[in-house]
Amino acid sequence: MILPVIMAGGSGSRLWPLSRGNYPKQFLKLNSEFSMLQETCLRLEGLNHLPPLLICNEEHRFLAAEQIRLLKQEHSGILLEPFGRNTAPAVAIAAIKALDSGQDPLLLVLAADHVIQNPNAFKESVSRAKPLAEAGQLVTFGIVGDKPETGYGYIRRGSPLENQQGFIVDRFVEKPSLEIAEQYIDSGEYYWNSGMFLFKASKYLKELKQFRADIYEACIASMNQQSVDFDFIRLDERAFSVCPDESIDYAVMEKTKDAVVVPMDAGWNDVGGFKALWETATKDEQGNAFSGDIIAIDTEDTYAYSDDKLIATVGVKDLVVVSTKDAVLVAHKEQTQKVKSIVQKLKSEQRSEATFHREVYRPWGKYDSVDSGERFQVKRITVKPGAKLSVQMHHHRAEHWIVVSGTAKVQIDDTEQFVTENESVYIPITAVHALENPGKVDLELIEVQSGSYLGEDDIVRFQDRYGRVTGK
Numbered sequence: 001m002i003l004p005v006i007m008a009g010g011s012g013s014r015l016w017p018l019s020r021g022n023y024p025k026q027f028l029k030l031n032s033e034f035s036m037l038q039e040t041c042l043r044l045e046g047l048n049h050l051p052p053l054l055i056c057n058e059e060h061r062f063l064a065a066e067q068i069r070l071l072k073q074e075h076s077g078i079l080l081e082p083f084g085r086n087t088a089p090a091v092a093i094a095a096i097k098a099l100d101s102g103q104d105p106l107l108l109v110l111a112a113d114h115v116i117q118n119p120n121a122f123k124e125s126v127s128r129a130k131p132l133a134e135a136g137q138l139v140t141f142g143i144v145g146d147k148p149e150t151g152y153g154y155i156r157r158g159s160p161l162e163n164q165q166g167f168i169v170d171r172f173v174e175k176p177s178l179e180i181a182e183q184y185i186d187s188g189e190y191y192w193n194s195g196m197f198l199f200k201a202s203k204y205l206k207e208l209k210q211f212r213a214d215i216y217e218a219c220i221a222s223m224n225q226q227s228v229d230f231d232f233i234r235l236d237e238r239a240f241s242v243c244p245d246e247s248i249d250y251a252v253m254e255k256t257k258d259a260v261v262v263p264m265d266a267g268w269n270d271v272g273g274f275k276a277l278w279e280t281a282t283k284d285e286q287g288n289a290f291s292g293d294i295i296a297i298d299t300e301d302t303y304a305y306s307d308d309k310l311i312a313t314v315g316v317k318d319l320v321v322v323s324t325k326d327a328v329l330v331a332h333k334e335q336t337q338k339v340k341s342i343v344q345k346l347k348s349e350q351r352s353e354a355t356f357h358r359e360v361y362r363p364w365g366k367y368d369s370v371d372s373g374e375r376f377q378v379k380r381i382t383v384k385p386g387a388k389l390s391v392q393m394h395h396h397r398a399e400h401w402i403v404v405s406g407t408a409k410v411q412i413d414d415t416e417q418f419v420t421e422n423e424s425v426y427i428p429i430t431a432v433h434a435l436e437n438p439g440k441v442d443l444e445l446i447e448v449q450s451g452s453y454l455g456e457d458d459i460v461r462f463q464d465r466y467g468r469v470t471g472k
Helices: 036-042 056-072 085-097 121-136 178-187 201-211 212-224 237-242 247-254 272-278 332-346
Strands: 004-007 055-056 078-081 106-111 140-145 154-160 167-173 190-198 227-229 233-236 259-264 287-290 294-297 303-305 311-315 319-323 328-332 359-362 365-373 378-383 392-393 397-406 408-412 413-418 425-427 433-434 443-451 459-463
Touching: 004 036, 004 085, 004 140, 036 056, 055 056, 055 085, 056 078, 056 233, 078 085, 085 106, 085 201, 085 212, 106 121, 106 201, 121 140, 121 259, 140 154, 140 201, 140 247, 167 247, 190 201, 190 247, 190 259, 201 212, 201 247, 201 459, 212 237, 233 311, 247 294, 272 303, 272 319, 272 332, 272 359, 287 294, 294 303, 303 311, 311 319, 319 332, 328 332, 365 443, 397 408, 408 425, 413 425
Parallel strands: 004 055, 004 106, 055 078, 078 233, 140 259, 287 303, 294 311, 303 319
Antiparallel strands: 106 190, 140 190, 154 167, 154 190, 167 259, 227 233, 319 328, 359 365, 365 378, 378 443, 392 433, 392 459, 397 425, 397 443, 408 413, 408 433
């Protein structure tokens, strides 16, 4: 049986300002009504697989859980990495978890932030790889490239296997120059390295133990001290902290004698930047890909995205224009790999735009910071049906809540009350309070904060159904 292992970590910084530290690209709806993580789950249909096992960062756990819930799909758990240690340890902890069930499934290792335009071809390649993995080989999927790419690693195929379903891996190659990439594509012997794999859980751990015992031992130790919280499986942070940072390719695939490659021609793209996003998007007759409120005159081969305001372009070509509620990016399409440098500069200046959108998602819903100034802040808050914010208090701010739609159940110290549309309530400084949506539709309200300090860390939390310590 196949157990999909979906790696949903990463920051996607080359897609800033759409993708940010607290809401990276795998959770975004870019060219679909579904997020990239959701698309990864949906394309598994028909593979006769176990519910997928997810791996993500601690801070993204509620995003991952909510997006799977919205699909009305089951999962086999969400493994939380206290910090990133690359793909070799991530897959190791997934393999250990898989073996805990008493089974030895085939792990189908997938990234949550890739686009595959032909799901049927994807599933056909997985089906061809399945008997190879069952026989004890470690399968990597090589993408049949249609052009030279300098942003991908490559896999050179060796001798064909007896069943003609794949090839022995001759070698893995780092990202090449354009000239060498052209030679690779012309030869027909090289594939793009997709970072997707299929192998037995036990086989992977056996090879990892042989070639990188340090990674193996650290992962075993961290999983021996795991804790379970709702759907979340937490590793022991101290044990995992000593684990080396290493990729599957370096740790295992380049060393094992059992590596094979199965070709895949499925319209794969890792969407590593806005040019790749433009390439995978639906375009008009002028080669433009637009999302949102866009008016374009004499505009060609341009990608434009707006989530809240009108973008108008005149007489431009090969541009990327992205507008969010708090940032605007304008770049030449051929220079978009440098967007990562903007994120690095934002981080060096400790600017919040590197990590947070103006609209911030929480396990209970979301809030949008509409306006702020000296001693005040205005937020639009959305609370999901049945959700409740923590029982908390603030030392430095008071709050006014005005209900726009829905019904709020409000606790202030020892009293509870219901507040409905067009009604408001005042929360004094140091009052112990909580907000809950007892209804079946979203609760929308405006929160006006006033006080000497308005930071999110001015929260003393007494009870929280989501197990959080800091932040709303």
